[in-house]
Amino acid sequence: MNKINKFNLSKEKVVDFAKIEKKWQELWEKKKAFVVKEGKKRKCYVLEMFPYPSASGLHVGHAFNYIIGDIYARFKRMQGFNVLYPMGYDAFGLPAENAAIKAGEHPKKYTENAINNFVMQQKRLGLSYDWGRMIKTCDADYYKWNQYFFLKFFKKGLVYRKKSSVNWCPKCKSVLANEQVHNGKCWRHDDVDVEIKSLEQWFFRISNYAEELLQDVQKLDWPERIKIMQENWIGKSEGTEIFFEINSEKWAVFTTRPDTLFGVTFLVISAQHPRLMEIVKEENKKEVEEFLRKIKSTSEKDNINLEKEGVFSGSYAIHPLTKEKIPIWIGNFVVADYGSGMVMAVPAHDQRDFEFAKKYNLPIKLVVVPLDEKLSSNTLKEAYLGNGVMINSEEFNDLENVEAMEHITKALEMKKLGKKTVNYKLRDWLISRQRYWGTPIPIIYCEKCGIVPEKEDNLPIVLPEKVKFGEGNPLSTNEEFVNTKCPKCGRKAKRETDTMDTFVDSSWYFLRFCDSANSKVPFDKKKVDYWMPVDQYIGGAEHACMHLIYARFFCKALRDFGFVSVSEPFKRLFNQGMIHGEDGFVMSKSRGNVVNPSDMINKYSADSLRLFLVSMASPDKDTQWSTNGIESMHKFVTKIFEHCKKIKFGKSSKRFESKINKTIKELTNEIENFRYNIAIIKLRELFSEMEREEEIAKSDFGSFIKMLSLFCPHIAEELWCRIGSKNFVSLADWPVCDEKKIDEKFEEMDKNFEKAIEDINNILKIMKEKGKEIEKVYLYVLPKEIEGYNEKELAKRIGKEIKVFAVNDKKKYDPENKSGKAKPGKPGIYVE
């Protein structure tokens, strides 16, 4: 067994992929093959979502992502575009800080190590980045501009501070992200309940752009499902705002069903409503407080089917039209920051209200009834949500409820008791984090002047390196950082110790790539105007509602400030699928099914890995790793290399010319649409054809190498160089299809040829079963079809001696007159 393996290994060594890869990677870098500048040429900006550099290094998912992008970038470059294809690192974030707490390694060092490791591994994949533009978001050169934009936003009121309920772990002494709360417990302390704390937080007013974000998403060339996810996330709903009088003050509620206004039997205010206590009567206070305490411990959303609960506030509202007294309840199911945080409850026509009314024995009043069915408030089993005719609604009775919506809204507007409104689910973006490893928020608190923005000239506010980890936010315990002077009055003041959400970093990094070394401004507008928008963005679908909305928001806000001219950052988006482990499960350390790209490169070469990853399935689909798959792909790559080394140049046959031009045409289209798997199949087919040819034209061979170079750039460069080409194949012109050379007759010939082989084999099989030994096969072909039947090829495929005659050949050997059986496309066969 050992012997065999050793032998195999030495055989594989015939092609020294490692050497070839190193050679070309170094040459690309040395000759600045992929370095770009603005110019007159048509541009194409290809970008992959930049990674968070984790210490565990690159995994195949990353590799897959970058390979998809690299193939596209190479393709566009060869097509003559000026391709901007950069790489950077989303380097701030929690894992680095947690590592610091756990292992005592400074986040900066941790991150730098991780980045170096990423770069090294990425280079080995043969990715054609313009490395000179690299960004690390943890560099002050970068995050300075986060602070700069923050100040701009602040000036224009796009940033504000407000009290908000956040997840707080008393043991970490820090706010947690929603993702860090599991079943109401802290992710690091599973015995500690997360508290909901009301804290002053910084927000970006993304809701200002809700409508535009919604409108523009439809125009994007993005996967439909991502667009739909964003639409749902923004969640526009049109309805009516209605004012109820409470303690002689007007309180608004939002409804999409103004037609049911007469069915309102109570109001429900959110338990998290900031003005809740104003409507709680003294005698109900105790009960309410107890209720609030109770829901606090179950406040996490992890409870999927939370039982609706509530308590009476003691107050009443006055119905705007009937002037009836309506009790106000406090409920756990009303969202505080949507609409006005208070709803009008119509138990007859809303399932949630219905359940609440049943539980607390509140009246149910039908106001819309279907025509074909008799309903009664007493026997109602569930809320009636359908359309129908109005009842119990004074002058609106007998109207269709759909009409009544309009009429009631108008009536309210006349009396100034309501108005048409639009509401969005999209909330303002909470950006403050009580964490160290992020961009310091450039705000100062002065006892006299209050909240004061830092002066632009004082940027960057540098993150101090010497801090203590493990006790809440390390910034707040760093005296040197915290204590400062007020930029306005010069008195003693304190710095904001919150840092920005790292999604701020990734909201504009694609702009910085256009001018990454600029130290005067975040980027030169001219350069950004040349490169933007990103023509092709590539990344996973998990960012559908976070990064992709934030970045769109930033782009629009920066447009309004005059920094950029485009309204949308990413013109076209491609979502790659997930690569699962060989066992079908998501790759994870604990499962032990993780595949490391570098190991695969060592074992099978970068070109094999690249080719394999994009050939398994359509790149947008989830797939499974397969050892067999990459092994056979490696064999294929080796075979290509070996065959191409000894190929004979001359004149291509008409047939091969037809084939290669057809392949060029199809491949171009497949690549443009990310059907790489199909492209590879076509390339394989072309290669098989090539193997059959005695000789081919050098230019046709060149075309093949060019197409191959997208997937296997290293061996392609090597082969390209060996045929005497001076420049890089990576920078060569993409082959153009010569339509005139495509001749469908060859397809027809192939089909007939394959059919004939099938027929012969069938006959041979039958003869064998009958015990007859066959040595020779004779084929009788129509004279004009004879070029389609190559004796040598036939003999190879059948494994017998074979002779091909034209049917009109006088000298043919045909003892049983089988030539008479020959038909167009179907030769006669005789065996003996």
Added chain:
RNA sequence: GCGGGGAUGCCGGAGUGGACAAACGGGAUGCGCUCAAGACGCAUUGGCUCAGUGCCUACGAAGGUUCGAAUCCUUCUCCCCGCACCA
């Protein structure tokens, strides 16, 4: 619950009205090469039948449209993903 996407041969996965028993790859089997194994080449890989033919059964299930359906329509089952009390 709402929204989106799927279900294809031993497996992965193409294919969106005829040229489909269905690309391509993997696996398996057989043959060739070889002392032998690997590698390589060729063939087979739904069933029956047969000198290259013909038939049947098949693309989640059941119906329908059509001269004709894996492909279009309807209903159902199952799987995946996203959102989740948004009034």
